[in-house]
Amino acid sequence: MKKQNMEHTRLLVLGLLSSGDMYGYQMIVELERRSDGTFAMKEGTLYPVLHGLEKDGLVDAYEQAAPTGRMRKYYRLTRKGKEALKTEAQDWRRYAAAVDAVLGVSFA
Amino acid sequence: MKKQNMEHTRLLVLGLLSSGDMYGYQMIVELERRSDGTFAMKEGTLYPVLHGLEKDGLVDAYEQAAPTGRMRKYYRLTRKGKEALKTEAQDWRRYAAAVDAVLGVSFA
DNA sequence: TCCTATACCTCGAGTTTCTATGTATTCAGC
DNA sequence: GCTGAATACATAGAAACTCGAGGTATAGGA
Numbered sequence: 001m002k003k004q005n006m007e008h009t010r011l012l013v014l015g016l017l018s019s020g021d022m023y024g025y026q027m028i029v030e031l032e033r034r035s036d037g038t039f040a041m042k043e044g045t046l047y048p049v050l051h052g053l054e055k056d057g058l059v060d061a062y063e064q065a066a067p068t069g070r071m072r073k074y075y076r077l078t079r080k081g082k083e084a085l086k087t088e089a090q091d092w093r094r095y096a097a098a099v100d101a102v103l104g105v106s107f108a
Numbered sequence: 109m110k111k112q113n114m115e116h117t118r119l120l121v122l123g124l125l126s127s128g129d130m131y132g133y134q135m136i137v138e139l140e141r142r143s144d145g146t147f148a149m150k151e152g153t154l155y156p157v158l159h160g161l162e163k164d165g166l167v168d169a170y171e172q173a174a175p176t177g178r179m180r181k182y183y184r185l186t187r188k189g190k191e192a193l194k195t196e197a198q199d200w201r202r203y204a205a206a207v208d209a210v211l212g213v214s215f216a
Numbered sequence: 217t218c219c220t221a222t223a224c225c226t227c228g229a230g231t232t233t234c235t236a237t238g239t240a241t242t243c244a245g246c
Numbered sequence: 247g248c249t250g251a252a253t254a255c256a257t258a259g260a261a262a263c264t265c266g267a268g269g270t271a272t273a274g275g276a
Contacts, residue, residue, distance in 0.1 A: 008207060009233080015211040025254050035206035045233055047256060070241060070254070089211055096204050098143035099116060103123040103197055117264085133223050153264050155225060178223070178272060 009041070009049050011092055014077065014085040017059060023072040024050060050075060058084050117149065117157050119200055122185065122193040125167060131180040132158060158183060166192050 016027050016034075024046055031039045053059045058081035066072050077085070124135050124142075132154055139147045161167045166189035174180050185193070 012207065012210050019212065023254075024256095025252095029253095031210060034210045036209065038202055038206035039210070042234060043254090043256080044235070044237095044258090048233090051256095066253090068242060068253090072254070092207060092211070094146055096207075098146035099120065099200060099204075101144065102120050102139060102142045102147070103200070104127065131223080132225095133221095150265055151223090151225080152227090152266070156264090159225095174222090176222090176273065180223070 008092065009045060010053065011085070011088045012039070012041075013046070013049060013053065014058065014081060014088065017075060017077045017081070018085055021074045021076045023074050025072075053081070057081075116200065117153060118161065119193070119196045120147070120149075121154070121157060121161065122166065122189060122196065125183060125185045125189070126193055129182045129184045131182050133180075161189070165189075 012031060013027060016022055016030060022030065024043070028041050028043065028046060031041050050059070050061075054061055054075070057078055059075045060078055061073050061075050063071055064074055120139060121135060124130055124138055130138065132151070136149050136151065136154060139149050158167070158169075162169055162183070165186055167183045168186055169181050169183050171179055172182055
């Protein structure tokens with residue numbers, strides 16, 4: 001059983017939140033939808049990452065009741081989080097371009 | 109000190125070898141060159157990966173003397189390795205496209 | 217002679233992700 | 247009313263990966 005490569009978790013979470021506040025479970029569903037089934041993030045991966053982002057001040061959280069009455073914990077990008085997203089997205093593009101360069105992908 | 113993301117090591121090594129046999133040290137130098145300085149793979153990363161690829165039958169190795177007389181251990185893609193490269197390169201493209209989709213990158 | 221580059225390698229630490237598990241609520245179907 | 251699936255949060259331990267540090271050795275230039 002090979003490990004799934006999900007190492008850009010922080011970037012992905014920040015990217016999701018840049019389109020609006022979300023709660024954990026929603027991120028997992030939304031991530032799978034936007035990636036067309038490629039990303040299936042596990043809860044055991046997401047929640048520790050969210051708590052880490054919160055501790056680092058890149059997101060903050062607030063509780064809000066769902067229409068059903070259930071409590072949801074929404075996460076929101078802070079200004080610091082927006083800056084981090086910008087930086088990490090650039091890093092990602094550089095990384096992806098470098099992999100393509102090594103693989104000899106031609107864009108001509 | 110943040111860890112550098114180097115998790116697609118196997119793919120990168122297979123990609124390098126698809127352009128010709130190489131020895132370990134050469135791969136590190138070549139990887140840095142092709143990626144324009146983005147990838148600085150450490151020896152502590154590369155050698156265990158090479159040995160793993162060999163164990164899995166994706167590469168095989170042979171010794172050959174350099175013009176200086178020093179011994180070098182060259183690695184060569186096996187047929188199985190070429191197939192693995194094809195698969196992993198596809199996985200990579202799918203992965204990269206999925207990240208871009210989540211980040212909302214537009215190619216229009 | 218000494219330092220840098222070349223060339224191979226391993227071990228232990230640190231980080232990340234997964235699996236497994238736990239708790240609790242809501243809703244659809246029976 | 248009961249049951250199972252989906253929703254929603256969370257943590258602990260295992261597994262995987264990479265890095266830093268160290269070891270060995272040769273070649274070449276200052």
